[in-house]
Amino acid sequence: MTPDIQWLYLLPLLVTFGAGVVGILVESFVRHHENRRGIQIALTVAAILGALASVVGLWITLGSDSSVSIDGSTIALDSHSLLWQGLIALFALMSIGVFTARTSGEDAFVPLAASTPGSSDEALASRRGMLQTEVYPLMLFAVGGMMMFTMVQDIFALFVVLEVFSLPLYLLVGLARRRRLLSQEAALKYFLTGAFASAVYLFGAALVFGFAGASSYQAIASALASGAPSQELVVLGSALMLVGLLFKLGAAPFHAWTPDAYQGAPTAVTGFMAAATKAAAVAALVRLVYLAFAPEQEALGIVFPLDTVVWSLVAFAVVSMVVGTVMALAQDDIKRILAYSSIAHAGFLLVAVSSFTQEALQALPFYMAVYGIATVGAFAVVSLVRHRDEDGAWGAEASALEHWAGLGRRSPFIAGAMTLFLFSFAGIPLTAGFVGKFLAFRAALTDPSNWWLVAIAVVMSAAAAFFYARVVVAMFFRETPAGSVTGITAGRTVRVVIAIAAVLTILLGVFPSGALSLAETGAELFFL
Amino acid sequence: MFPFLTALILLPAVGALALMVLPRTWRARSRHFALAFAVAEFVLAAVMVSQFDATRAGTHQFAEVYPWIPQIGTSWALGIDGIALLMIVLAVTLTPLAMLAAWKEDADPSRQMRYFALILVLQAFMVGIFAARDVFLFYVLFEAMLVPLYFLIGTFGGARRRQAAVSFLLYGLAGGLIMLVAVIALYFYGGGGPEAFLTANLVGLDIPVVPERLMFIGFFIAFAIKAPMVPLHTWLPDVAEQARPGTTALLVAVLDKVGTFGMLTLAIALFPNAAAWAAPVIIPLAVVSVIxxxxxxxxxxxxxxxxxxTSVSHFGIMVLGIFVFTQTAVEGAAFYMFNHGLSTGALFLLVGFLVSRRGSALISDFGGLQKVTPVFAGLFLIVGLSALALPGLSPFVSEIMVLVGGFEVARVAVIVATAGVVLAAVYVLWAYQRVFHGATNPELDGTPDLSLRERLVVAPLIGVMLVLGFVPASAIDLVREPAATVVSYVAERER
Known part of the structure; x- marks a missing residue:
């Protein structure tokens, strides 16, 4: 039986995937490099704007409190998924500004991905000014997959969609123009560990299927509620499924790929990946644990496996916050500092998730929005700071902290924006990060017996301020060392992205009301 | 009615922005622009003071309440009682003086612009934090003001300024985040709704014993870091050593008062039972700070x-006065908050003038200056005497009120604290003697006396201390009713 599919509600996905397919064709048939690049960029921007517009359109037509099942039980469109889809599209749109940046006529991606690093082929490709633009369709596939990830309500469909957006990401990580070996190593590590995590997820899903006899979230929840036998299957299965999702979220102890992948990937990709992947993972995680394993859905009182889900979320939250913060203290490279900080932020997000409250559903999109905006902005800044040689030609990025000394003197606005993003990560009031932290902690404190969890989060926030402050100290309180070889490239589109991110970080910090009411609408759904 | 308080917050903020967008060629004039804004702020505050109804000093006047983030329950709520009025007067008086004191510190115009812009930003926070009548708003300003100070300390100062700035930031953030947990918890005990965080809506809640005590501790730790109390004072000496004298003067004289101000208007008002419960521990800690x-x-x-x-010692007296909960002592502590600002502010600025002459702040590098710079010596002596609470200068009045008011309630503590007052004579007079008397250090020959600008910085502060030393009644009238309110919170508690 073919399911009756509501195509209209898939509009954001159709636009994105469709443009991705067209992009592949463009890549094959348009010969001229510059024309092809122009077409790809225009197509990608148009596709993401189209997706964003259709998300907004659907939000308005659907209203706030309706949920549409698109094909029966596998995927559903509701205000929760629309909200997260909008976020992912926003991050993607901002990231494109960093993707398209060119320094001395070269973009950040390898001219011929198939060439061996250091080979004569590579040198030839570079000399001839070859240009591959497959990053754009790859990015569109990833974006489409992530958007779909927020809608899934079926444990097997979740696996498929997980792979849909993961595979393009693995490729994107390996496409850096400079330091290619590092980039390829990062891609390989990310791919291997990612494949392993997916396999673990799949094993868990099979166990849960064995318990419930069905794969939809609804069926799992009702099997739990009716006290079906073989509960140990769902205890183990749910834990293994969490591993797969927490890997994508970058939560400890499944974080080992994060620093390497963040450092090795082209910085534009890092920013996009850090923001959008995390958003997709949180959205899917929330849907899974709140709909399939959540206590509120139960009619028969306490159910054993749910406790294990709650407690493992709490445990992973604590481990992530501690590992991310402590490890970040020891880093001397900006990209690695931001990578470990993202692990700590995964922990803060899990603090909110583990509370199983409506407040959490409101806090999470807001937190993710402010974190993602600041992340895209921060990596955009990183992509501008470069080495230059004696002739003044731009080289690779200078992401070691020592190279950032005195940046504030030379470029007060870029350094000021970076400071703003770092303060937002640290959760200092009047930046958006503070409101996010406030909401997350409030969600956790809804149950006052959670005070110890919030206390740990608070201690870690305070400790985290130390390494954010180190970057600020380097930029503003140190003199530029004599004979410094770093500088800030022009990158006009990147500067626009940084400016937008900075403005949004202040606006969401000072006047968050509008965004909060959106998040509130999205949160009502699960707890009606 | 004219929204004085919002205007007082916006004016310096606008001034700071204006300074930053000033054309490069005008940068050399940025200090003039900044001073103009600070003077305008002073005038505006003076107009506000003239309209303040001193007979109702206990009620919050010039009140403004606008919704800010209704989902969180916070409002842009401002209003000042007598104590807050005194603190704002202190802030708007000291800011232009600190600017004058830093008039010639920077040769580089961009650096000068940054310094003065940051001072203006700081002023906006100073006014805002004393005027906030919403716990969330207070918290936001309390934490956010760390940022301009962090840059003021880290950018302008001595060789180890970076460490001082980072330790200041971390101390402040840690205290603030502990308070944040208490602030969120308070939300759940309050009535909720779009005005949940209005201070007025949170006073007199019925909170179970243990949570109330935990929340009180959360607030108190944050405030005890600000009003540097032993053992949480360790950041202050480093900051004072490394930062510019003008920065330190504003920090210690005005901003650290947020600590004692918060104890009076929030920690005790919101958690009177816990405050009474903790007083037997806090009073000894305060006495330890004094000694x-x-x-x-x-x-x-x-x-x-x-x-x-010396400020650690003086803050000890204030905290002692607050936590004995008698009318006279609380009045004295509130009045002392003002006087200490005048006295210590002047002292820091004068030491700054010494440092700018000698290039060193070590006492051993000085000696016999009195013969070379008699006016400097005389003014330094007067300000020093105000710090040791000499009768005739206003700090004396407030200190004696604390000690007398506390005597009935906490006899031992007061007796020990009085020893601290005696010790004050030692540190002030001994330092004065080593710097200004004895054989003149030959390297100090020809040291210029205080210039007109420098005299202008100190004279107003000494003048106010003298006037209030002899006729303190007008200022004490301002703090009487607010102090009575604080005392009544504790007196009327249920347990």
């Missing part, structure tokens, strides 16, 4: 550190 600060001051060789430790 430890005084002894440490005697032992210092660096004058900025010396003054910093």
């Amino acid at each position: 430890y600060g005084a002894l440490a001051a005697i032992g210092q060789t660096h004058m900025m550190r010396l003054v910093a430790f």
